Every structure is written in C-alpha cells, then in structure tokens.
Amino acid sequence: MLAIVVVACASPQRTAPSAPAGQSRFPVREWSKLPPEGKLAVITGAIELARRDGTEIRLPAAYYVAQIDALSRAYESAGSEEGLDSSVGATFRTIAIMEGDWDNDEGKVEQARRILGPEDFEQFKARYPDKYRRLVEIDEATGAAARSKPAGRESDGTP
Numbered sequence: 001m002l003a004i005v006v007v008a009c010a011s012p013q014r015t016a017p018s019a020p021a022g023q024s025r026f027p028v029r030e031w032s033k034l035p036p037e038g039k040l041a042v043i044t045g046a047i048e049l050a051r052r053d054g055t056e057i058r059l060p061a062a063y064y065v066a067q068i069d070a071l072s073r074a075y076e077s078a079g080s081e082e083g084l085d086s087s088v089g090a091t092f093r094t095i096a097i098m099e100g101d102w103d104n105d106e107g108k109v110e111q112a113r114r115i116l117g118p119e120d121f122e123q124f125k126a127r128y129p130d131k132y133r134r135l136v137e138i139d140e141a142t143g144a145a146a147r148s149k150p151a152g153r154e155s156d157g158t159p
Contacts, residue, residue: 028091029084032072039065046092056103057096067095098124098131100138107144108135 034042043061050057068091075083096102097112104111112135113121125132138144 026088027085028068028072028075028088031068031088032076036065039069042088043068043092046089050102054104057101058103059096059099059101064092064095068092098128098135100131100135107142108138110144 031039040061043064047057047061047064068088071083071091074080075086093102094115097108097115100108102111109132112124112132116124
C-alpha cells in the first residue's frame with residue numbers, strides 16, 4: 001500500500017488515468033489514517049521519486065509530514081471537504097514550492113506563480129510575506145529573477 005501512495009504523491013506524471021491532471025489519487029483525508037512511520041515513508045519515497053525526476057528537495061521528510069499533518073487538522077476543524085479531498089502529492093509539492101525547496105532549476109517566484117495560479121499566488125504573497133520574500137531572495141541570488149522576468153514588466157520589487 002505505501003508503495004502505491006508514494007508513487008501517487010511524487011509526480012503528476014505518475015497518476016492514474018482517472019485522476020485529474022496533476023493530482024494523485026491519495027487524498028489528505030486518508031493521510032491522517034496512516035501511522036507516523038507510514039507518513040514518513042510516504043514523503044521519503046516521494047522525495048526520492050522527485051529526485052529521480054531531476055528535482056532536488058533539501059528539507060527533511062519530517063518537515064513535510066508535520067506541515068501536511070497541520071493542514072489535515074486545519075481542514076478537519078474547518079470542515080473543508082475540498083481540502084480533505086485534495087491530493088497529498090499536490091499538497092507536498094505546493095509546500096515545497098512555497099518553501100523554495102522544489103528545485104528543478106525554474107525560478108522560484110515564477111514557479112510559485114505558475115503552480116498556484118494568479119489568485120492563490122496573490123493570497124500566498126499576502127498571507128506569507130516572509131516566504132514570498134525568501135523566494136525573491138533565492139531568485140536574486142541565483143539570477144533566476146532576471147532570466148524569468150517578462151519583457152516590459154516594471155521593476156517594482158515584485159518579480
């Protein structure tokens with residue numbers, strides 16, 4: 001069972017035909033049923049599969065387990081069926097992107113903008129200004145901001 005969950009969580013290319021594009025079939029509501037060592041094994045496996053696909057993840061698996069646990073509890077407390085039905089794989093990837101830890105040589109700000117979409121990206125910037133600022137700093141340090149900035153965009157500090 002854990003092997004299936006790991007594959008379902010790691011990569012959008014590894015999803016079943018019935019799953020929506022970019023989503024695993026393992027929902028957050030099932031995450032809470034896993035024992036702690038099972039959760040750690042799932043995320044460790046997902047990190048390893050991401051690495052095989054050329055994406056470097058530096059934060060420890062335990063960090064992602066704690067973050068997904070917290071989101072799962074928040075979804076349960078709020079009665080968010082949409083949140084509980086969301087993919088653990090997409091949740092893991094989104095957390096990694098918001099942390100600047102989904103390293104596939106893409107600019108961090110553009111990556112977050114592309115994955116989150118315009119509305120959620122703006123909410124991310126407003127709710128987590130320190131995380132957003134960290135993405136900007138990573139891009140500036142690596143030169144990604146200059147490479148990914150569309151022509152004609154004003155330099156207002158918002159890549």
